[in-house]
Amino acid sequence: MNGPVRRGAIALGLVVLAALIPYIGLHLPWVLPSTVNVVNSTGTLTVLALCFIFAGVALGYDVIFGYTGLLSLGPVMYFATGVYVFDITLTHWNWPLVPALLATFATSLVLAVVLGAIALRVSGIAFTMVTLAFAQAFYYLIEDNPHGLTGGDTGLALYSARLPAFMSGAVSNTRNLYWIALGFLVVAYAVVWLVTESATGHVFVAIRENERRLEVLGVHPFRYKLAAYTLSSLVATGGGVAYILLIGTAVPSAVASVTVTLSILIMVVLGGAGTRWGAVTGAIVYVYLQQYLLKVAAQPSFASLPAFLRVPLSQPQFLLGAIFVLFVIFVPGGVAGVVVRRRLADAARRFDASSATPTTVPLEEP
Amino acid sequence: MNVFLALTFSGVALGAIYFLAASGLSLIYGLMDILNFAHGLFMTLGAYVAWDVATHLPASWGAPLLFVIALVASVLGGALAAGLTEVVIIRPLYGRPIGQILVTIGLDLAVVGLLLGGFGSNSLSVPVPLWLIEASHVGGLSLPNSDFVALIAGVVVLVSLELFLRRTRYGITIRAGVENRDMVSALGINVGRAFTLVFVIGGAMAGLAGLLYAVVFSGDLISPTQGDSLLIFAFIVVVIGGLGSIRGSAVAALVVGLVQDYANFYLGSHPGMAEIGNLSVVLLLALVLEWRPRGLFGSTL
Numbered sequence: 001m002n003g004p005v006r007r008g009a010i011a012l013g014l015v016v017l018a019a020l021i022p023y024i025g026l027h028l029p030w031v032l033p034s035t036v037n038v039v040n041s042t043g044t045l046t047v048l049a050l051c052f053i054f055a056g057v058a059l060g061y062d063v064i065f066g067y068t069g070l071l072s073l074g075p076v077m078y079f080a081t082g083v084y085v086f087d088i089t090l091t092h093w094n095w096p097l098v099p100a101l102l103a104t105f106a107t108s109l110v111l112a113v114v115l116g117a118i119a120l121r122v123s124g125i126a127f128t129m130v131t132l133a134f135a136q137a138f139y140y141l142i143e144d145n146p147h148g149l150t151g152g153d154t155g156l157a158l159y160s161a162r163l164p165a166f167m168s169g170a171v172s173n174t175r176n177l178y179w180i181a182l183g184f185l186v187v188a189y190a191v192v193w194l195v196t197e198s199a200t201g202h203v204f205v206a207i208r209e210n211e212r213r214l215e216v217l218g219v220h221p222f223r224y225k226l227a228a229y230t231l232s233s234l235v236a237t238g239g240g241v242a243y244i245l246l247i248g249t250a251v252p253s254a255v256a257s258v259t260v261t262l263s264i265l266i267m268v269v270l271g272g273a274g275t276r277w278g279a280v281t282g283a284i285v286y287v288y289l290q291q292y293l294l295k296v297a298a299q300p301s302f303a304s305l306p307a308f309l310r311v312p313l314s315q316p317q318f319l320l321g322a323i324f325v326l327f328v329i330f331v332p333g334g335v336a337g338v339v340v341r342r343r344l345a346d347a348a349r350r351f352d353a354s355s356a357t358p359t360t361v362p363l364e365e366p
Numbered sequence: 367m368n369v370f371l372a373l374t375f376s377g378v379a380l381g382a383i384y385f386l387a388a389s390g391l392s393l394i395y396g397l398m399d400i401l402n403f404a405h406g407l408f409m410t411l412g413a414y415v416a417w418d419v420a421t422h423l424p425a426s427w428g429a430p431l432l433f434v435i436a437l438v439a440s441v442l443g444g445a446l447a448a449g450l451t452e453v454v455i456i457r458p459l460y461g462r463p464i465g466q467i468l469v470t471i472g473l474d475l476a477v478v479g480l481l482l483g484g485f486g487s488n489s490l491s492v493p494v495p496l497w498l499i500e501a502s503h504v505g506g507l508s509l510p511n512s513d514f515v516a517l518i519a520g521v522v523v524l525v526s527l528e529l530f531l532r533r534t535r536y537g538i539t540i541r542a543g544v545e546n547r548d549m550v551s552a553l554g555i556n557v558g559r560a561f562t563l564v565f566v567i568g569g570a571m572a573g574l575a576g577l578l579y580a581v582v583f584s585g586d587l588i589s590p591t592q593g594d595s596l597l598i599f600a601f602i603v604v605v606i607g608g609l610g611s612i613r614g615s616a617v618a619a620l621v622v623g624l625v626q627d628y629a630n631f632y633l634g635s636h637p638g639m640a641e642i643g644n645l646s647v648v649l650l651l652a653l654v655l656e657w658r659p660r661g662l663f664g665s666t667l
Contacts, residue, residue, distance in 0.1 A: 071464065118652055122659045125401050125609065128467075129601045130655060136598050137648035140641035258598070262471055269468055315483040321476025328468045329458050 011189075018182055021048065022175035033291040035298075042174045046246065047291045049174075049181035051284040053242045056188035058267040058283035059276060060235025065265070066273035067196055068228040069208025073261050074119070074131035077138045078233035080256035081108045082240020084142060087250050088149050090160035097163060105237060112233035116226050132258065139256045155251035158244050169248035177246045184242040185280070188235050192276060195231060204228050208274075266324050272336025281335055290316045372507050373631050374624065379513035379582060381623025382520025386575035387596055388603035388615045389527065390448075390568025396544035396610025397564050399463050404451055404470040405572050406597030407477050408444045412573020413580050413588040414481065415443025417492050429495035436492065436577065444573020445566045452565035457558075474594065481590035489587035492580055499586075512582045519578060523571055524616055530567075531612065540564060544610050599626075602647055606654045608664025618662060622647050 026039045034043025061075050085107045089100040119130045145152030158169065166176045195201050203224045206214050211221050244250055254260070263286065271282020296302065297314035305313070312318050331338060387409060394402050416436040423432055455473060459465040498515065501508045531537035539560050543550045551557045572593075579596055580588045603622050607614030630643035654661065 071467070118656070122655055125395065125399070126605055126655070126659070126661075128401060129605045130651065132598065133602055133605075133648045133651050137645050140644045140648075144639065144641040258594070259475075262475060265468075265471065266475075311483040312480060315479040317479030318476045318483060319479075321472045321474070321479055324472035325455060325469050325476065328465050328472060329455065332462070332465065 015182070015186055018048075018052075019179065021045070022178060033288060033295055035295060040175070042171055045174050045178045047288065049178040049246050050243075050291070051287040052178075052181040052185040053239050053246065054264070054267060054287050055280040055283040056185040056242075057236050057239035058264055058271070058279040059185075059188050059192045060232040060239070061264050062232075062268050062273060062276065062279040063192055063196065063204065063235075064228045064232040065268060066275070066279065067201065067208065068204040068225060070225060070228070071125075071128045072119075072131045072229065072232075073128055073258070073265075074115070074135045075232065075236045075264050076256060076258065076260040077115075077135040078108050078112060078236035079240040079243070079260065080138060080142065080250075080252075081111060082237035082242075083244045083250045083255045084150055084156070084240075086241045087156050087158050087244050090163060091156065091158055092149060094160060094162055097167075101241065104241060105234060108234055108237035109230065112230040113226065116229040116233070120222060120225050120229065132261075135261060136258060139252060139258070142252045142256050150252070151250070153252065155249050157249045167245055169245075177242075181242050181246060184238055188238060189276065189280070191231075191235065196276070200224065200227065205274075266320065268334075270324065270327055270334050272334030272340075275336040275340075278334055278336030286320065290320060293319060368507055369631075372509065373627055375507070375509050376513055377624035377627030378620060379516040379520075379623070380627055381620040382516045383575050383579050383582065383596075384599055384603050384623055385520050385616050385619035386523055386571045386578070387600035388607070388619055389523070389612050390564075390571045391600050392604045392607065392610055392612065392615045393540070393544070393564045394568050395604065397540060397547065398456075398466075398561055400456070400466045400470070401601075402470050402568070403467065403597070404448075404473045404477075405568065405600065406593035406595075407474045408448050408451075408569045408572035408593070409576030409579070409596055410478065410481065410588070410590060410593030411447045411576070412440035412444035412569075413492070413576035413592065414485070414490075415573070416440035416577045417490055417588055420493050425493075429493060430497075432493060433495050433498065437574065440573040440577035441570045442573070444576065445570035448565040448569020448572070449562060451569075452562045456561075456565070460558075478590050478594065485590065487590065489584075489589045492577070492586045492588060494581055494586050498581065510582075516578050516582045519574060520619075523574070524612075527567075527612060536560070536563060599647065602651050604661075606651055606661055608661030611661075611663035614661060614663030622650065625650055 022040050022045060024039045027037055028039055029037045032039065032041075032044050033047040034041055036043055038044070057075065057079060061072075064070050064072050064075075082104055085104040086100055089095040089103050090097075095103070115134050119127055119134065122130060142150045143152055144150075150156055166173060167180070169177075196204070203214070203219060203221075206219075207221050207224060207228075214221050240255070243255065264283075267283040267286045268279045269282070270286060271280065272278025293313075293316040297316075302310060302314070327334065333340065387405070390408075391402055391405050394400055394405075416439045419439040420432045420436040423435065425432075427435075451470070451473060455469045456466055459469060498512050499510075501510045502514070503509075529537075531541050539550065539555055539557075540563065542555075543557055543560050547557060550560075575596070576588075576593055580586060580592065584592070599622065603615055603618045606622065607616070607618030626643040626647050629646040633639055633642045633646075636642075658664070
């Protein structure tokens with residue numbers, strides 16, 4: 001089998017396997033992130049669904065950060081748009097599902113195009129800071145609870161009689177919501193794959209590599225940058241919708257604060273920016289680890305540890321932050337970078353072995 | 367009119383703190399092209415070191431002396447944290463600008479997580495002398511003494527920073543590096559030392575800003591995430607002022623402090639507008655960038 005077909009088969013196999021997890025009643029001690037050590041328990045399915053949701057969001061973010069090379073700190077704004085607009089239209093205004101979905105994505109589209117156009121007037125670090133400022137303004141707006149819509153700090157629970165029964169937040173529905181999350185990831189992957197492999201996607205990469213040169217060639221980078229920004233925003237909004245369905249409550253600190261943006265950035269960097277499977281892997285590992293560490297820290301035996309071990313180990317934020325720093329310094333390119341370098345080294349070795357005159361020229365640093 | 371003057375005064379005091387937080391960021395960016403996300407952490411650490419020192423020394427020394435020691439401790443704490451950061455985690459990444467931004471993000475998350483684990487998310491109270499909480503009467507106005515402290519600190523730092531950058535050899539090296547780093551290293555000057563120096567200076571100012579913000583605006587309370595929220599405004603000040611410009615930071619800090627203060631007072635009392643001060647600052651940023659994408663005093667970007 002050649003490369004693309006084999007990779008497609010592997011991806012299909014993984015999706016089928018993931019889709020079957022709710023039927024696996026296996027008892028697995030130690031490794032699961034929920035206190036019930038059963039693979040298809042509600043807790044584990046929820047964590048896995050959360051993994052898939054953030055994997056999708058991270059993929060979208062990879063389009064703007066990894067492929068196009070723009071360090072945006074705004075993705076949380078579009079995630080929060082998905083969470084809140086969907087929640088508000090259903091809970092407060094009692095809209096049916098489809099109009100609520102349309103309104104959510106339309107809001108996100110308008111926001112992304114308008115704010116993206118403003119932010120893209122500047123480049124480099126200034127762009128980063130402007131996207132951060134907009135996201136922060138959005139956060140303040142949600143905290144303000146205008147007209148009682150967002151619930152402010154207390155949050156807004158999703159409650160709607162118009163929501164189809166199989167989607168409601170009942171515990172018995174967890175596997176449905178799990179499949180919705182998986183479906184979101186598959187759709188996000190397909191969209192990102194189609195775009196990044198298209199001519200447009202190649203322009204994204206060209207912007208990252210050398211924007212000036214692109215301008216000389218007569219291509220206007222602005223339109224492409226806005227397209228990448230908008231695409232990644234819409235994917236984040238989809239993630240927000242899946243999130244509020246799964247979790248059932250929107251709290252600003254969990255869905256709209258800058259910490260969420262930084263987590264998404266970390267996921268992409270850990271996995272390897274600029275690769276699709278890297279972003280997905282990074283997000284799944286990050287979310288899983290975060291939930292798993294919380295579980296470990298909550299165990300009674302943990303309290304007997306001396307303080308200098310217990311305090312750092314009980315803080316996933318500390319552990320993940322520290323792992324991230326080590327990765328950035330020692331593993332540039334993330335997990336995907338390691339694999340790519342090994343593949344290059346293998347190819348070089350094969351080339352050395354096959355060439356008639358053994359060459360001693362070392363492989364040039366990339 | 368009196369209300370307006372009092373508001374202006376507290377807006378200027380807020381601006382002074384923003385200046386302390388932002389000028390270091392601006393210098394670091396100007397010289398090293400690093401967007402330093404750990405700057406909020408330096409503010410938080412400065413405040414925590416000050417708290418730690420002030421609460422562990424004997425109370426019999428008297429509150430005024432303890433407060434002066436706390437101020438010094440915040441400066442030293444911030445400077446030490448920043449110096450270590452530059453040497454240990456920034457230095458291995460020279461030549462990888464995105465990597466440098468990323469490690470500062472990771473460091474910020476990690477250490478704030480550690481503070482949350484060690485001290486909890488609840489606020490701690492810094493001991494301050496009584497007169498700091500009182501107000502002075504100047505020409506019919508009642509002005510909080512803490513605002514005076516912030517204002518004096520801001521002016522002293524601005525003047526000494528300008529003197530340092532214009533009159534001393536190191537300062538001139540830094541300014542030259544901001545203008546053209548490659549040329550400075552080509553002339554055989556050790557730019558690496560200047561990198562560490564701007565981090566130390568920036569960290570010292572950030573530590574002071576962290577403590578003063580707690581004293582002036584949050585009722586002497588410090589919390590692990592305080593620096594991060596202050597950092598957003600410092601970023602905004604730096605962009606409005608123009609990246610790399612100290613004078614730009616000073617002017618922008620004043621404007622941002624005043625706009626936030628006026629908006630909070632005149633509009634914030636309406637229902638659902640409690641955050642209008644913060645929102646108006648972001649709006650100001652958008653307007654300035656539409657008008658001057660490089661900021662007020664920015665030349666190159």
